[in-house]
Amino acid sequence: xxxxxxxxxxxxxxxxxxxxxxxxxxxxxxxxxxxxxxxxxxxxxxxxxxxxxxxxxxxxxxxxxxxxxxxxxxxxxxxxxxxxxxxxxxxxxxxxxxxxxxxxxxxxxxxxxxxxxxxxxxxxxxxxxxxxxxxxxxxxxxxxxxxxxxxxxxxxxxxxxxxxxxxxxxxxxxxxxxxxxxxxxxxxxxxxxxxxxxxxxxxxxxxxxxxxxxxxxxxxxxxxxxxxxxxxxxxxxxxxxxxxxxxxxxxxxxxxxxxxxxxxxxxxxxxxxxxxxxxxxxxxxxxxxxxxxxxxxxxxxxxxxxxxxxxxxxxxxxxxxxxxxx
Ligand code: NDP
Ligand code: GDP
Numbered sequence: 001x002x003x004x005x006x007x008x009x010x011x012x013x014x015x016x017x018x019x020x021x022x023x024x025x026x027x028x029x030x031x032x033x034x035x036x037x038x039x040x041x042x043x044x045x046x047x048x049x050x051x052x053x054x055x056x057x058x059x060x061x062x063x064x065x066x067x068x069x070x071x072x073x074x075x076x077x078x079x080x081x082x083x084x085x086x087x088x089x090x091x092x093x094x095x096x097x098x099x100x101x102x103x104x105x106x107x108x109x110x111x112x113x114x115x116x117x118x119x120x121x122x123x124x125x126x127x128x129x130x131x132x133x134x135x136x137x138x139x140x141x142x143x144x145x146x147x148x149x150x151x152x153x154x155x156x157x158x159x160x161x162x163x164x165x166x167x168x169x170x171x172x173x174x175x176x177x178x179x180x181x182x183x184x185x186x187x188x189x190x191x192x193x194x195x196x197x198x199x200x201x202x203x204x205x206x207x208x209x210x211x212x213x214x215x216x217x218x219x220x221x222x223x224x225x226x227x228x229x230x231x232x233x234x235x236x237x238x239x240x241x242x243x244x245x246x247x248x249x250x251x252x253x254x255x256x257x258x259x260x261x262x263x264x265x266x267x268x269x270x271x272x273x274x275x276x277x278x279x280x281x282x283x284x285x286x287x288x289x290x291x292x293x294x295x296x297x298x299x300x301x302x303x304x305x306x307x308x309x310x311x312x313x314x315x316x317x318x319x320x321x322x323x324x325x326x
Pocket of ligand 2: 087088128180189190191192194211212213214215217218219253278279280283284
């Protein structure tokens with residue numbers, strides 16, 4: 001029988017890639033679409049999936065709209081990808097972050113419990129919950145949490161709520177603790193995309209330099225297209241569980257810049273300017289994930305290297321900027 005999925009955050013990076021994957025697998029896909037004053041569907045258009053899905057108006061902070069969406073879609077699987085997902089913004093809008101990223105997940109769980117507790121639930125947890133504490137240089141499912149931003153704290157609330165609904169109400173609630181994952185569809189405020197966009201603009205002569213904050217921070221960066229496969233696989237298991245999804249390689253922001261600039265024959269040192277406005281009140285210095293459990297239980301591993309990812313992003317930004325200039 002045709003499987004149905006409901007995705008919150010469908011207009012985001014992961015929402016677009018997951019939609020493509022589920023359509024390829026024969027799913028009917030529904031998405032919760034938050035009301036905005038301008039269109040937000042460009043990523044769905046970029047992956048050629050807009051028009052092949054059904055969008056239902058609703059917001060994570062309005063539980064009645066989630067109940068309504070579930071009643072319309074009657075999904076087998078519910079993927080909660082919606083969030084205020086940018087760490088930097090979470091200090092400027094901590095309450096909004098708590099409401100959408102934290103309480104929003106609880107609203108989804110409550111809606112499932114009320115309407116149909118058999119619906120499988122995926123929660124987009126994050127490596128930011130670990131906080132990159134120096135005593136835990138490699139993070140797995142058993143590493144203690146120490147979030148370092150309102151975003152991390154909100155995600156930890158959502159994470160534990162999902163586990164509690166699993167244990168209390170027997171809801172099939174999965175948590176994917178995903179490390180940073182990027183793509184040409186990544187938001188421009190995140191450091192990889194900020195860098196690849198700047199590289200394209202500098203190469204094409206329309207930008208002079210690139211202002212960044214802490215370039216010694218280390219991240220375990222993977223490709224979003226690989227990571228949505230892990231989400232899907234978690235939901236196909238017999239039992240709900242928590243999995244770390246990562247590449248197992250960590251790189252400084254500095255070295256990531258090096259890769260991006262080098263690809264177009266430029267030296268990053270000639271363009272990167274350290275700008276205190278991009279420093280954060282608290283930094284997560286080192287993220288490096290151990291995804292052995294996902295490999296063993298889901299048969300999942302990251303397929304795309306950082307070099308492949310960054311060159312894919314630079315290529316797409318070169319194309320976009322060249323088009324803008326025409
Ligand atoms: P994006 O920021 O690209 O997408 C966020 C999505 O959430 C958008 O569709 C946005 O809608 C939607 N949204 C925001 N607020 C609300 C709200 N109040 N009601 C309904 N929808 C809302 O995130 P990603 O795709 O990169 O990430 C997907 C999920 O995974 C997020 O929860 C993120 O926190 C988490 N995550 C991401 C990681 C990463 O490296 N990408 C790592 C670990 C976890 P709109 O377009 O209208 O703004
Ligand atoms: P995060 O891991 O979810 O916070 O993803 P980001 O891509 O926003 O940030 C990754 C790392 O890059 C963090 O340690 C940031 O402090 C660091 N960084 C350095 N300069 C910048 C910048 O200009 N913008 C962003 N977004 N991050 C920066």
